[in-house]
Amino acid sequence: MHDFNHIYKVLATSILETISPTRCVACDVPGDVLCPSCASSLPFIDLSLACPRCGAPYGRALCTECPMPGSEEALLHPEEAFPFARARATLSFEGGAKKIIRTYKDGDELRLDAVIASLLCAAIRGRMRQFGQTHLSHFLTVPVDNETDWSDTSVSSSALEDWSHWASALAYVPASPEAVRRRDFDHMERVAIRVAARTGLPLAHLLTSERKTHDQRELGRGERFANRNGSFSLAVDTTGPIPRRIILIDDVFTTGATLSAASRVLLDGGAEEVRAVTCCRVW
Numbered sequence: 001m002h003d004f005n006h007i008y009k010v011l012a013t014s015i016l017e018t019i020s021p022t023r024c025v026a027c028d029v030p031g032d033v034l035c036p037s038c039a040s041s042l043p044f045i046d047l048s049l050a051c052p053r054c055g056a057p058y059g060r061a062l063c064t065e066c067p068m069p070g071s072e073e074a075l076l077h078p079e080e081a082f083p084f085a086r087a088r089a090t091l092s093f094e095g096g097a098k099k100i101i102r103t104y105k106d107g108d109e110l111r112l113d114a115v116i117a118s119l120l121c122a123a124i125r126g127r128m129r130q131f132g133q134t135h136l137s138h139f140l141t142v143p144v145d146n147e148t149d150w151s152d153t154s155v156s157s158s159a160l161e162d163w164s165h166w167a168s169a170l171a172y173v174p175a176s177p178e179a180v181r182r183r184d185f186d187h188m189e190r191v192a193i194r195v196a197a198r199t200g201l202p203l204a205h206l207l208t209s210e211r212k213t214h215d216q217r218e219l220g221r222g223e224r225f226a227n228r229n230g231s232f233s234l235a236v237d238t239t240g241p242i243p244r245r246i247i248l249i250d251d252v253f254t255t256g257a258t259l260s261a262a263s264r265v266l267l268d269g270g271a272e273e274v275r276a277v278t279c280c281r282v283w
């Protein structure tokens with residue numbers, strides 16, 4: 001029976017490939033969902049130059065995205081201060097990066113969950129510069145229950161901290177109930193399952209998306225923070241104490257409003273520190 005299922009699956013896949021071959025999400029060339037050439041030319045953020053607090057590219061010396069605590073700007077908009085202690089993002093939200101996220105969320109290409117998980121793992125490990133085309137094409141074909149962590153075999157000379165050693169759990173920003181209904185799946189939950197398998201971190205389903213919020217894309221910065229405030233709560237089936245050190249993942253960091261609202265719930269629930277990791281960063 002098992003063999004038959006396997007043969008059936010291989011056959012179905014090859015028929016589907018003949019009728020409609022897989023094409024690269026970025027350049028449309030037939031082959032992988034992301035071809036090696038596009039994978040290696042993604043707009044990677046150099047973490048060694050990024051702001052250590054919010055992950056903004058080139059913000060290491062002076063960050064314009066997260067005002068220093070106590071500064072005039074921070075006092076003026078205290079509701080916009082990030083509650084997560086640190087943040088990292090892998091890609092600048094442009095070109096191929098944009099296409100990956102959009103095609104995964106709204107283009108029905110679910111295999112991109114493996115690509116997004118790989119990109120998130122690179123940021124969690126602090127090893128983006130070692131992220132190469134071989135890794136990507138390899139992980140596209142690895143089933144979720146047989147994940148290995150490519151970064152263990154890559155160059156280990158990075159000076160950046162590996163956050164998977166710091167964290168005690170992995171959490172994700174859940175999609176709104178209407179988005180789950182529309183897509184039939186929670187896009188970050190799928191990715192989180194893969195990231196957890198690769199990093200060995202326990203996946204904690206800690207958050208639920210509470211109420212309908214306006215589409216963040218239509219709002220300005222201040223409005224985004226107000227819109228997101230109170231939009232998450234602790235999942236009702238959360239049993240036992242909240243993990244102390246949480247890596248919170250999401251697809252895109254725009255203003256940080258969504259990650260702030262979600263982090264605040266985790267911190268209020270008893271987490272000691274939250275670090276945010278996203279696949280992309282609007283810049």
Ligand SMILES: [Zn+2]
Nearest residue numbers: 024027035038
């Ligand atoms: Zn391509």
Ligand SMILES: [Zn+2]
Nearest residue numbers: 051054063066
């Ligand atoms: Zn910053």
